[in-house]
Amino acid sequence: MICPLGLIRYHSQMHGSALTRRRFLQTSLGTSCGVGLLGQLVANTPPDLGERPRQDLGVTVLNPWGGRVPVSFIIDDSTCLVNMAHYGLPQFMEAWSGHRRRYAKVEWKQWPREIPDTFVHRFGSWCREHGVKGKYSVVPYPACVGWIDRAMPGWSRDELRASLKLVREFMVPDWDIHPEMISHTRVIDLQTGRPMAQRPDGSYWMENGGWTGERSVDEIAHYIAYALRLLQNVDLPCEGFTTPGGFGNPRQDRLALAGMQAVQDVFAPEVPHYFKYVVDQGTETQPRVECVRGLTTDRPECIVNVVSCTGDWFGGWTGIDHGEEAAGMDRLITADGLGGRLPEVIRAGAPAAMLCHWPGMYCNGTEVGYRIFQGAVKRLHEHFGERVIWMKVSEMARYWAARELTSWRVTETGSIHLQAPFAAPGFTLRLQPPSEESTPRLIGGQDRKTMTLTASTNDEITLPAGTWRRKKDAIELCIDLPKGISEIAWN
Numbered sequence: 409m410i411c412p413l414g415l416i417r418y419h420s421q422m423h424g425s426a427l428t429r430r431r432f433l434q435t436s437l438g439t440s441c442g443v444g445l446l447g448q449l450v451a452n453t454p455p456d457l458g459e460r461p462r463q464d465l466g467v468t469v470l471n472p473w474g475g476r477v478p479v480s481f482i483i484d485d486s487t488c489l490v491n492m493a494h495y496g497l498p499q500f501m502e503a504w505s506g507h508r509r510r511y512a513k514v515e516w517k518q519w520p521r522e523i524p525d526t527f528v529h530r531f532g533s534w535c536r537e538h539g540v541k542g543k544y545s546v547v548p549y550p551a552c553v554g555w556i557d558r559a560m561p562g563w564s565r566d567e568l569r570a571s572l573k574l575v576r577e578f579m580v581p582d583w584d585i586h587p588e589m590i591s592h593t594r595v596i597d598l599q600t601g602r603p604m605a606q607r608p609d610g611s612y613w614m615e616n617g618g619w620t621g622e623r624s625v626d627e628i629a630h631y632i633a634y635a636l637r638l639l640q641n642v643d644l645p646c647e648g649f650t651t652p653g654g655f656g657n658p659r660q661d662r663l664a665l666a667g668m669q670a671v672q673d674v675f676a677p678e679v680p681h682y683f684k685y686v687v688d689q690g691t692e693t694q695p696r697v698e699c700v701r702g703l704t705t706d707r708p709e710c711i712v713n714v715v716s717c718t719g720d721w722f723g724g725w726t727g728i729d730h731g732e733e734a735a736g737m738d739r740l741i742t743a744d745g746l747g748g749r750l751p752e753v754i755r756a757g758a759p760a761a762m763l764c765h766w767p768g769m770y771c772n773g774t775e776v777g778y779r780i781f782q783g784a785v786k787r788l789h790e791h792f793g794e795r796v797i798w799m800k801v802s803e804m805a806r807y808w809a810a811r812e813l814t815s816w817r818v819t820e821t822g823s824i825h826l827q828a829p830f831a832a833p834g835f836t837l838r839l840q841p842p843s844e845e846s847t848p849r850l851i852g853g854q855d856r857k858t859m860t861l862t863a864s865t866n867d868e869i870t871l872p873a874g875t876w877r878r879k880k881d882a883i884e885l886c887i888d889l890p891k892g893i894s895e896i897a898w899n
């Protein structure tokens with residue numbers, strides 16, 4: 409799933425480079441991975457996966473809660489109040505000739521400077537009502553307009569406070585909060601807090617450009633940690649981060665390692681994660697568990713790279729890059745539920761996270777992108793129902809970390825000894841029972857407490873934690889996997 413195979417693309421390519429929208433679409437439809445199209449993509453430095461545990465044959469981890477396919481909604485370029493498109497576009501046009509050409513006739517000054525909190529609230533309410541979860545960026549120094557932890561020129565202190573409160577209290581339960589670096593436009597000199605000076609050729613260091621190419625892991629980690637601390641200053645919890653477009657492209661390995669160190673330093677969650685990549689072809693959309701180390705110690709480390717299975721097929725990062733509403737919905741999922749990208753991925757049992765940019769939900773007040781999204785979600789629920797489950801990206805990250813990093817050993821009696829570096833709710837296993845009559849029980853933790861598992865019927869899609877069902881030649885069981893040692897034994 410790494411670049412040379414042509415499967416991974418970089419999100420926000422449009423404002424990560426001089427690539428035009430049209431060319432982006434051609435690229436998406438073609439087989440090229442972008443090498444040669446995008447200077448930043450030339451680097452081929454996949455992140456180190458690190459250690460992997462012993463996992464004996466005969467045991468398979470399925471999708472959570474009986475095999476439900478995770479779906480998620482990844483929102484980039486959101487922040488408090490500021491419309492990133494209005495303030496970011498002139499900076500991208502100044503930095504990149506491609507943007508100057510493409511947007512020369514666009515009246516971006518007419519775009520609203522604000523995406524109002526009333527829209528955030530309306531969007532968040534609709535998502536809650538429909539069970540939608542995902543990731544919501546809060547760019548901490550959006551397009552260099554102001555600092556979320558100090559002042560946002562153009563808005564009062566009360567407005568900024570209220571906006572932060574809305575994210576903290578209303579959005580956080582269903583959404584992971586990520587910084588998208590510091591400004592998402594100019595690279596900031598961490599010594600001075602000012603955007604870095606122009607480069608000798610007259611261009612600028614942009615966060616979504618190639619700045620990280622000549623930086624060490626430490627320098628990149630320092631930069632990401634700085635962004636994370638700004639969110640920490642306003643009590644927004646983070647277990648991960650999003651890269652603005654091409655940030656980290658030149659050295660993907662350094663980005664993963666630096667990101668892991670930064671998240672650990674500032675928020676120290678058990679399972680850090682990040683969002684950067686779009687896999688809009690094929691079904692290799694599983695999160696990747698990277699930089700694994702210390703697996704047998706009591707402080708295992710990793711970072712999970714959660715990908716999206718679509719590009720931004722809503723209103724784009726500008727809010728004007730949308731097509732027809734009906735066509736937009738069909739591209740995601742057709743009315744009969746058979747066509748479109750989401751059914752393709754979900755039918756393969758692969759996680760299906762969609763990507764959008766916040767200005768492309770609001771679309772300068774027309775909300776075209778938002779309607780495409782709502783339509784797609786309704787179709788998804790109509791056709792897939794309980795076969796899918798909405799998860800935050802941190803929940804997907806945790807599940808995959810447990811899936812990849814739990815070790816298991818099948819003993820002579822057929823019982824299974826599990827050693828889990830991380831707990832995971834809804835952990836679902838398929839096992840070979842020693843006989844047709846065998847029924848499973850869970851022996852959990854150091855005190856080896858036995859938990860009876862309840863037999864479930866086969867006609868439900870969902871398998872609640874603590875239940876099992878008999879399938880042809882196998883047993884499927886779902887447990888809230890405890891961290892540490894546990895055992896599945898047979899009656």
Ligand SMILES: [Zn+2]
Nearest residue numbers: 420484485652
């Ligand atoms: Zn972005």
